[in-house]
Amino acid sequence: MKRFVIKEFLHIFRDVRSMIILFGMPLIQVLLFGYAITNEIKDARISVIDHSMDYASQAVTKRLYASGYFLEGEHIGSTQQIEESFRKGENKMVVVIGQDFARKLESGNHPAIHLIADASDPNTANLLVSYASGIITAYSREIFLPENIPVIVPESRMLYNPDLRGVYMFVPGIITILLMLVSAMMTSIAIAREKELGTMEVLLVSPLKPLHIVAGKVLPYVLLSFINATAILLLSYFVFGVPVHGNLLLLLGESLLFILLALSLGIFISTVSNNQQTALMLSMFALMLPTILLSGFVFPIENMPDILQWISLAMPPRWFITIIKSIMIKGSGIEFIWKETLILVVMTMIFILASVKKFKIRLE
Amino acid sequence: MINENSKNYVIEVEGLVKKFGSFVANDNLSFFVEKGEIFGFLGANGAGKTTTIKILCGLLQPTSGKIRVAGCDVYTQTEAIKRQIGYMSQRFSLYEDLTINENFRFYGGIYGMNKAAIREKAEMMLEQLQLSDFKNSLISTLPLGIKQKLSFSIAIMHSPQIVFLDEPTGGVDPITRRQFWEMIYETAASGITVFATTHYMDEAEYCDRISIMVDGRIEAMDTPQNLKNQYQAIDMNEVFLKLARKAM
Amino acid sequence: MSEISVFGEGLKKNYGNTEALRGVSFSVNKGEIFGFIGPDGSGKTTLFRILTTLLLPNSGHAAIDGLDIVKDYRQLREILGYMPGKFSLYHDLTVEENLKFFAGIFKADINQNYHLISDIYDQIAPFSKRRAGKLSGGMKQKLALSCALIHQPRVLILDEPTTGVDAVSRREFWEMLIRLKKLEITILVATPYMDEAILCDRVALMQEGKIMTTDTPERIIESYPLRLFKIKSDRPLQLLKSVRQMQGVKNAEMFGEYIHASTNNEIIGIDEISGFLSKNLNFSFKIEEARPGIEDCFIYFMQKNK
Numbered sequence: 001m002k003r004f005v006i007k008e009f010l011h012i013f014r015d016v017r018s019m020i021i022l023f024g025m026p027l028i029q030v031l032l033f034g035y036a037i038t039n040e041i042k043d044a045r046i047s048v049i050d051h052s053m054d055y056a057s058q059a060v061t062k063r064l065y066a067s068g069y070f071l072e073g074e075h076i077g078s079t080q081q082i083e084e085s086f087r088k089g090e091n092k093m094v095v096v097i098g099q100d101f102a103r104k105l106e107s108g109n110h111p112a113i114h115l116i117a118d119a120s121d122p123n124t125a126n127l128l129v130s131y132a133s134g135i136i137t138a139y140s141r142e143i144f145l146p147e148n149i150p151v152i153v154p155e156s157r158m159l160y161n162p163d164l165r166g167v168y169m170f171v172p173g174i175i176t177i178l179l180m181l182v183s184a185m186m187t188s189i190a191i192a193r194e195k196e197l198g199t200m201e202v203l204l205v206s207p208l209k210p211l212h213i214v215a216g217k218v219l220p221y222v223l224l225s226f227i228n229a230t231a232i233l234l235l236s237y238f239v240f241g242v243p244v245h246g247n248l249l250l251l252l253g254e255s256l257l258f259i260l261l262a263l264s265l266g267i268f269i270s271t272v273s274n275n276q277q278t279a280l281m282l283s284m285f286a287l288m289l290p291t292i293l294l295s296g297f298v299f300p301i302e303n304m305p306d307i308l309q310w311i312s313l314a315m316p317p318r319w320f321i322t323i324i325k326s327i328m329i330k331g332s333g334i335e336f337i338w339k340e341t342l343i344l345v346v347m348t349m350i351f352i353l354a355s356v357k358k359f360k361i362r363l364e
Numbered sequence: 365m366i367n368e369n370s371k372n373y374v375i376e377v378e379g380l381v382k383k384f385g386s387f388v389a390n391d392n393l394s395f396f397v398e399k400g401e402i403f404g405f406l407g408a409n410g411a412g413k414t415t416t417i418k419i420l421c422g423l424l425q426p427t428s429g430k431i432r433v434a435g436c437d438v439y440t441q442t443e444a445i446k447r448q449i450g451y452m453s454q455r456f457s458l459y460e461d462l463t464i465n466e467n468f469r470f471y472g473g474i475y476g477m478n479k480a481a482i483r484e485k486a487e488m489m490l491e492q493l494q495l496s497d498f499k500n501s502l503i504s505t506l507p508l509g510i511k512q513k514l515s516f517s518i519a520i521m522h523s524p525q526i527v528f529l530d531e532p533t534g535g536v537d538p539i540t541r542r543q544f545w546e547m548i549y550e551t552a553a554s555g556i557t558v559f560a561t562t563h564y565m566d567e568a569e570y571c572d573r574i575s576i577m578v579d580g581r582i583e584a585m586d587t588p589q590n591l592k593n594q595y596q597a598i599d600m601n602e603v604f605l606k607l608a609r610k611a612m
Numbered sequence: 613m614s615e616i617s618v619f620g621e622g623l624k625k626n627y628g629n630t631e632a633l634r635g636v637s638f639s640v641n642k643g644e645i646f647g648f649i650g651p652d653g654s655g656k657t658t659l660f661r662i663l664t665t666l667l668l669p670n671s672g673h674a675a676i677d678g679l680d681i682v683k684d685y686r687q688l689r690e691i692l693g694y695m696p697g698k699f700s701l702y703h704d705l706t707v708e709e710n711l712k713f714f715a716g717i718f719k720a721d722i723n724q725n726y727h728l729i730s731d732i733y734d735q736i737a738p739f740s741k742r743r744a745g746k747l748s749g750g751m752k753q754k755l756a757l758s759c760a761l762i763h764q765p766r767v768l769i770l771d772e773p774t775t776g777v778d779a780v781s782r783r784e785f786w787e788m789l790i791r792l793k794k795l796e797i798t799i800l801v802a803t804p805y806m807d808e809a810i811l812c813d814r815v816a817l818m819q820e821g822k823i824m825t826t827d828t829p830e831r832i833i834e835s836y837p838l839r840l841f842k843i844k845s846d847r848p849l850q851l852l853k854s855v856r857q858m859q860g861v862k863n864a865e866m867f868g869e870y871i872h873a874s875t876n877n878e879i880i881g882i883d884e885i886s887g888f889l890s891k892n893l894n895f896s897f898k899i900e901e902a903r904p905g906i907e908d909c910f911i912y913f914m915q916k917n918k
Binding site (some may be wrong): 002003004006007010011014017084197199201202203204205206207208361362363364 | 636661664666667668675685686689692694695696697698700701702703704705709712713714715716717719759760830
Binding site for chain 2 (some may be wrong): 849
């Protein structure tokens with residue numbers, strides 16, 4: 001058993017490709033997603049059409065540009081030019097401040113302020129509008145508190161992630177994808193490789209029990225996946241400032257559960273594939289794509305057709321993403337996520353049972 | 365010129381050296397193979413046979429040496445060489461999921477044969493192999509021995525000047541092996557030069573001439589009979605063992 | 613009578629519609645080197661996989677040292693040493709790591725069992741830090757044998773250990789196997805090389821999923837029922853064609869520089885054949901009576917079965 005695990009580590013450390021998938025990919029993915037998302041928001045070009053030109057409207061304008069999210073885009077003189085400027089790509093959003101802004105604000109009337117965003121990229125548009133609303137709301141509160149003056153724009157508070165920061169959204173998704181990839185794909189390939197080389201024959205014709213073979217194959221990946229998950233959390237905390245509001249131990253525990261689930265899936269895949277290519281293809285199509293597409297990571301589940309929503313219920317990543325989002329962002333304890341956890345536990349047991357049952361003690 | 369009392373040489377190798385870094389895979393090889401000759405190219409694993417064959421087929425550039433294959437220079441005319449040679453090995457074979465006819469059409473097409481020529485050649489070859497009734501059978505349904513005879517036929521379908529056979533008879537039953545060698549004899553009689561490697565030492569005796577390579581050098585080259593006389597051996601196996609053991 | 617170590621009875625195995633084994637029966641004595649000789653596709657690998665408990669036969673049964681290959685597969689796996697067709701080594705592990713790993717899975721102590729493999733392993737020990745993937749065919753073969761032997765198996769099953777290996781390594785490998793006899797390990801070896809038959813104590817000649825005959829190589833040769841002649845000339849192809857045309861010649865095949873012609877007719881002897889050939893050929897030839905080899909016997913059985 002010990003020798004088995006040692007051998008497995010030697011395989012991993014001597015294979016450049018394995019090492020890249022194991023340790024290079026998480027790093028690159030986190031940085032790529034992190035910067036891709038944050039940069040888009042940081043550098044958005046906007047323009048302000050100020051019909052008031054009073055102290056309040058100018059203060060709001062200044063705040064917007066000083067926020068760090070927006071850059072001053074091509075100046076626009078009138079609302080008629082907005083569409084053209086969107087088409088040319090000069091601006092992503094235009095803020096139109098109505099007449100008598102300061103006066104209306106002081107007198108308690110609703111001052112007119114319009115946020116017009118280029119929604120050809122709806123996600124970005126949404127984020128831009130929310131950022132801007134946040135900034136404007138904050139400003140109005142600041143000046144007119146404590147008198148409790150009505151707010152300028154309709155309040156649409158974004159809970160838990162007030163800035164709607166994309167990084168918060170993607171970290172759980174990335175952890176899920178990477179754990180799935182490393183755990184399931186790597187184990188299924190590792191087992192398929194033994195079959196391809198013919199060494200599986202020798203292992204089978206030895207006193208080793210199937211459970212030993214499986215455990216020996218899987219243990220190194222449990223450890224490595226766990227290190228991976230921790231690395232992603234650390235990276236996102238220090239580079240992007242993604243906080244973990246909930247219990248860290250709970251988070252790690254849930255990760256371990258998901259790793260086990262992914263590993264048993266990997267073993268299951270390996271029992272039906274005889275070479276590394278088949279294992280790779282199966283992992284790609286059976287695991288990666290559903291993880292990315294149906295887990296709610298990229299596309300919101302609520303917007304899917306009913307049938308896809310039903311299918312997504314069977315996707316382990318969906319539940320895991322919900323769990324870690326709750327822990328990391330909401331700071332929820334086990335009492336709020338026990339249902340999802342239970343679902344994962346049941347799924348894990350089913351897959352372990354299925355793969356142990358399917359794992360052949362012979363060649364056919 | 366390489367050889368003045370010019371016989372009809374189709375492979376001319378003079379001072380072939382191939383180095384991989386500091387490792388010398390082929391150390392100053394020289395040999396000439398005549399048109400229609402069956403030349404056995406023997407050697408232990410790792411002696412450098414594969415390297416030489418790759419060079420002769422135009423797949424690998426030699427480090428130095430004067431080498432001409434089918435009258436073409438291996439440094440500059442590799443494309444011309446490839447049109448003049450056929451190649452068959454145990455590993456490289458036919459497409460299992462295509463029929464016999466489809467394999468003929470595919471390989472004939474590669475060598476630029478027109479449809480009529482392919483059909484004519486395929487019919488003739490299948491007739492000889494008594495496989496005409498099976499021309500629409502998938503390769504995967506055929507026994508190993510027949511597959512090997514077929515892939516040899518396909519290797520010489522475009523009437524190359526030389527055909528390279530890399531361990532063509534591995535694992536084949538004794539009767540099929542002999543039928544295979546009869547095909548080789550007939551091929552050589554038709555003027556195609558045969559350049560073959562094998563691990564079966566008794567097969568070496570079917571060759572007109574053989575060379576035995578040890579550690580990158582040709583240690584012996586002659587007719588099987590002369591080699592047996594020279595090394596006072598009863599068969600080629602003994603010659604081979606004596607030569608290879610001497611080197612250790 | 614010696615003790616039986618391995619026996620099989622009526623073993624059959626199908627893959628879909630292909631019959632890989634069509635009823636194979638044999639028995640191997642303890643401490644014997646027993647060869648299964650046959651070309652690719654004759655069923656050797658399937659038979660070995662059944663004996664090593666990797667496949668279940670469709671019918672028939674087999675046992676090794678009294679252990680049934682189906683029921684007692686677990687105990688059986690403790691006493692078997694198995695070397696599959698491709699030398700199953702981990703190419704990314706060094707020679708030493710491979711040996712340690714295979715010793716580990718059998719819970720064998722390398723130091724304690726080193727005497728079993730010292731003869732073989734000493735030859736590759738200088739390369740113990742080299743990755744197995746970088747070894748020559750002969751060295752891989754020695755390492756694979758060491759790995760299969762390190763746990764002191766009672767039965768060693770070697771599937772084509774000499775395929776793709778040059779004549780020198782083949783010879784050395786057989787010398788090692790023969791030296792292993794003193795350990796009283798029963799050795800089953802499969803090979804497509806007919807000339808390796810004489811190195812076995814007993815052999816089974818296999819073709820198309822059947823055993824054609826089983827005996828010591830000497831007795832197989834002795835019982836060759838035909839008269840055999842070897843004929844030689846400078847023009848083997850024409851000679852062969854001519855010999856085949858002669859009435860009473862059962863079979864004629866090339867054997868190295870000779871042609872082997874067999875007759876089952878007592879009347880046809882050297883004089884008759886040379887008379888026939890002299891009439892039909894315009895070149896000289898030499899003919900003499902020959903002693904058959906295993907390959908002649910194999911060809912005889914193949915044709916008899918057709």
